[in-house]
Amino acid sequence: EFPEEFANDHDGYIDLITGEMLPGIVREGLADFCDVFCEEGVFSVEESARILSAAKFLGLGIRVHAEEFKPFGGAKLAARFGAFSADHLMAIDDEGIQALKEADVVPVLLPATTFFLGSDTYAPGRKMWDVGLPVAIATDFNPGSSMTQSMPFVIAVACLKLKLSPLEAIQAATIHAARSLKMEKTVGSLEEGKQADFVIWNIERYQGIPYFLGFPTVASVYKKGKLVWKLTDSARDIP
Template sequence: MDLLIENARLVTMQNGEQGYLPTPLARVGIQSGKIVAISTCANGEDSQQVEALLSAKQYPQTIDLQGKMMMPGLIDSHTHLIYAGNRANEFEMRLNGVPYQDIAKQGGGILSTVNATRAATQEQLVELALPRLDGLLASGVTSIEVKSGYGLTRQDEIKMLRAAKALEQERKVKITTTLLAAHALPPEYNDRSDDYITHVCETIIPLVAEEKLATSVDVFCESIGFNLAQTQRVFEAAKQHGLNVKGHTEQLSNLGGTALTAQYNGLSADHIEYLDEAGVIALSKSATIATLLPGAFYFLRESQLPPIELLRKHQVPMAIATDINPGTSPFADLTLMMNMACTLFRLTPQEALRGVTQHAAQALGYGDSRGVIAVGFDADFSIWDIEHPADLSYQIGAKRLLGRIVNGDYVSHKGL
């Protein structure tokens, strides 16, 4: 339904400092899910074309925000939202001094999630994901990337991707899917990692591309994951089948995965705690976004900080995401990640907000349609009862979200 929004203080997140500052009271016209006109007191509302588009008579629905703040819908650009099983017991065991190796021997760790996910039906995976999804939506999220990676067979990876896509039928949200079959080595391929990568490249990727179940392919390029040569094989296969690439890179060591991701024009390189200046320069020469995942850094009690100053020096855009997963980042609140990025990584609140709007959209390949408020972009907003954009990074837990607009459809979270 077409919609007219009145009396909104807009935080457009367009380039520059001005995009971070709330506008005077504005009117926004939405038709067919797109922004068709924006008018504020600042521009004098002197354009007849703008006024014609904003004529209330053309809009079957009008919402008066009464001076509340509206900004782009928040975007969580890195999640593992679909999985089965619960690893809270492992969390408790670790805090009681049980080594991870012993937990793994008892059937814990990532393989416990793999076994539980394989045993679950697609419908069960959807039901299990909904509470986590609702947590993200309550923090202002309108767009979410969801990875596979806990199936590790063709059948189960496909099941995960289909479950992720089914979430759009359950909630007002945009879901972007990513194949992460190269997440861990499944037990069936123990000591045969090259054979598994062949299976991913020759069997799983072609089917995912044919059935249009994902737009990107990701790889965990790490000493406990897959090496650089194996990562390159996956990237080659993805490109051959018309899929974008992304990388879990430099989380635990510096293998050069970020530079490789940039070489293949990847959408994003994620984690990057151990990234060096050569890797940052590689990012700066590409359109690849650096994605920070402070939840995993916090939960694992890491000490190696991502190279924030180098990223700033070389003007590499930074996205922020939850990395929500059962083992290393069990957090379903993107504003909490903004706070962590500021307190742990020393980002500014403006950098944090860009990291979950403009730069997060770029990390998912739709920087020309989401992440900022501008004519021609998707009508995708979050509406807040706050005084300043920095409030989103500053205070956690208070119920400040009033509503979301997804593809032009309004969803109330608190009422206006």
């Protein structure tokens, strides 16, 4: 949303973003991407395009929060700018899906946000997957609309509400998520030459990740091959 002092001067705020904020961020090396919330009541398609044009000129990767509440043109905008990802997409239409596919934009779906907001309108994850889009999922962790850091929970909701299979949801949370960051050659799967980031699970089969909802299923976490977290001995085992 626009700051109070720019409530009636959208152009002035966008001038501040494009003329001062973005150049300063790039100069200080503070970000790799520029993400715009293209939605009614936030940034219009035209306003979003102004910001994204400046960001792209400065060498930042493009991401767009789009079609969260209604079809608004954000998905097509993401396609137009060759965005790394388009996020939310709860209200995307068939034209938007096709635009993402043609432009090779990764749809990042955030089902925990839909759950947290109490909405019944989830992104059409099954449809996107079936047309060949590399669907990714994420927590959208934030205090306003998705107060969770739990990827197992997101995987479970992706299975229940986005209609992904457990294996598809795991792919969406790992290799497809890495692809949305253009990091799939480094992380996102266990392959020779990649960074050894992985989780050891306290379950016998991968289908248990979404099935044991709320259980302490993560046994240990490794980053670059080194143990960074381990379930305490006092934690209760899954029955």
